Amino acid sequence: MRVLVADDQALVRGSFRVLVDTAPGLRTVGEAGTGADAVRLAERERPDVVLMDVRMPEMDGIEATRRICSDVPGVRVLILTTFDLDAYVYSALRAGASGFLLKDTPPADLLSAVRVVASGESLLAPSVTRRLIAEFVRRPGPAPDAPPDLGALTDREREVLTLIARGLSNTELAAHLHLSPATVKTHIGHLLSKLQARDRAQLVIAAYESRLIHPR
Numbered sequence: 428m429r430v431l432v433a434d435d436q437a438l439v440r441g442s443f444r445v446l447v448d449t450a451p452g453l454r455t456v457g458e459a460g461t462g463a464d465a466v467r468l469a470e471r472e473r474p475d476v477v478l479m480d481v482r483m484p485e486m487d488g489i490e491a492t493r494r495i496c497s498d499v500p501g502v503r504v505l506i507l508t509t510f511d512l513d514a515y516v517y518s519a520l521r522a523g524a525s526g527f528l529l530k531d532t533p534p535a536d537l538l539s540a541v542r543v544v545a546s547g548e549s550l551l552a553p554s555v556t557r558r559l560i561a562e563f564v565r566r567p568g569p570a571p572d573a574p575p576d577l578g579a580l581t582d583r584e585r586e587v588l589t590l591i592a593r594g595l596s597n598t599e600l601a602a603h604l605h606l607s608p609a610t611v612k613t614h615i616g617h618l619l620s621k622l623q624a625r626d627r628a629q630l631v632i633a634a635y636e637s638r639l640i641h642p643r
Contacts (some may be wrong), residue, residue, distance in 0.1 A: 428545045429454060429472065430475065432458050432478050433479045441458075448613075453538065461486060473501065481519065483545060490522075493522035496523025505524070506528070507527070520631070521632055560568075576637075580622075583604075590612050591631060591634065592634035
């Protein structure tokens with residue numbers, strides 16, 4: 428799995444590069460110190476995953492994420508943030524990021540996250556998701572151009588979408604709804620198709636933007 432590291436601090440980039448390059452099955456294909464460099468390198472190297480910082484010169488990580496997800500098919504973006512940057516994460520997910528991690532995440536968890544995102548899944552820590560998304564929707568900001576239309580969803584699919592937005596994992600969904608894991612995956616597949624969402628992260632955004640679920 429090929430990884431691009433984007434962070435404006437050379438020491439941070441170097442640390443992530445060493446971590447990735449010493450992990451089995453992973454290797455870095457470049458480092459970017461600005462958002463613009465991240466976009467250029469993503470277009471040239473076509474990595475599986477970009478580890479993306481939010482605050483960078485020339486172009487911030489959110490705009491870089493938007494351009495990469497729009498212009499470089501197959502490249503996944505994993506946002507690295509700190510709690511004082513919470514306000515940016517919602518925008519990053521709307522821009523197409525497949526998830527986010529806190530910068531103080533243990534190294535083993537970060538490597539696991541890279542593999543999860545590279546495999547096509549999204550990475551949203553349930554406890555953090557509930558807190559962040561609820562806070563973002565409270566804040567004033569531009570409304571989405573067209574809120575997702577949930578009219579094509581069945582009652583069960585709406586229920587599954589609601590629980591996803593509340594941060595439940597597939598295992599927790601299965602237990603809560605008394606369904607098999609395979610059935611849960613089927614429902615999620617239908618949701619992804621009907622809402623034209625790329626991954627679980629976009630399902631969470633759709634649930635809030637359509638007002639299916641409201642922050643407490």
